Amino acid sequence: MVNYIGSKVGRQGPPLPRVSILSPFADRADSTPIPARTVQRHREALDCSGPPGSIMHTLHRNIMETLLVAASGIAMLACAPHPGNAGPSLEETPALTEAKQGAGPAVEPASAEDILREVRAPGAGAVLVNIWATWCMPCREEFPDLVRMRRDYGDQGFRLILVSADFDSEMPEVLRFLNEQGVDFRTYIKTGKDMEFINSLHEDWTGALPATFIYDGEGRLKHFWQEKANYATFEQRVLEVLNKPAGTRG
């Protein structure tokens, strides 16, 4: 495995543990409150990327948001998140340690299985996986809000996993962008065949970017959408999964 920290260097430390995952969503049936298809269908209503601005648009959005929040609330009663308190986290991995020492952002090749292993690593109450690429404008636009989310909620059980879908040849641009965004923690670049990667993360994901997945502390998918969002949307959905009221930052 190659670890990219400013430049290609051999990965430091012991190999990362591997967990065999037969089905990434094997336990989803009884725990996922909002069917992804429903989220997807309402994605435009929830997305804040567009400025249509009409009263009707706002009304539509409000209705859909209310429905979704209500559905999530009901689901959370049945399935409270579990902010873990033990085990290794991303903060303790060798790659990040090196990054903190000033080597710049660390970018590690990862399969969907690797990503899901990080999702399920203990220690987080909410995990957001974002698949992005340097050439993807909506991805670049929402990126600062994701980094800000980590800054604001990283110490409250929120884990951010950024996965670049760039071609390997774009690595210099990936690193340049991560540096520019102030990313000093380990991130990933997708490896392997597209279809397997896509379907392992979600069967409803068409492969369009950006794609965002929010899991609870036990690795159960709570939200999925394939479109740009903004800070308010990220915050609302992450707090929902963390089971915290809005405005509890810091």
Place this chain on the structure above:
Amino acid sequence: MRTTYRIGGIALAAVLAVSTWLSAPRAGEQQAALEFGARPPQSTVKMQNVDDKSFSIADVAGKKGTLVIFSCNACPWVKAWEDRIASVGNAYQDRGVGVIAINSNDPEQNSEDSFEVMKQRAKEKGFAFPYVVDMTSEVAAAFGATRTPEIFLFDGNNELVYHGAIDDNAKEPEKVADEYLVDALEAMLAGKPIPMRQTKAIGCSIKFREST
């Protein structure tokens, strides 16, 4: 009494209007992807081609099938596959399959997706098939298309038989292991079942226009 009816009528009309508005598909809102067996939606919508003529999907439909490619100019995934889009499109058009590439992206979001660049690209890549503009993005929305490039293949009965990617390796054509689209086209022309009718690949999201 009449006033009551009138107010009631207005209220009813308002409720109907709101509910119609809430359920109506709008440009920019993703529909579920077209089901297998479905016919191409919005097939009579005329779209401007790079030769300044206009074509609908129905205009290009072939007796043996129709290949609809949602594409654009700016997306690196399109660029990576573009030579294959040209060669496959041209080859199967010669074999009686209607071919059309559609750009549904809003050029306001990226000037590289403009009509002028489409003209240059079609010429440069030697597209022998129409490369047209979906001016409202509504054709892509009706298909439930979400990314570029994204393929919809209809058979001679005009029914969807294949949906997805071109092959399994955008970046390295020499390392392609599964030629999804070519395999589907060959199976379709031979009257055989499509080996893998639904495939996926990473791609750029379609930049839908906000409203029409």
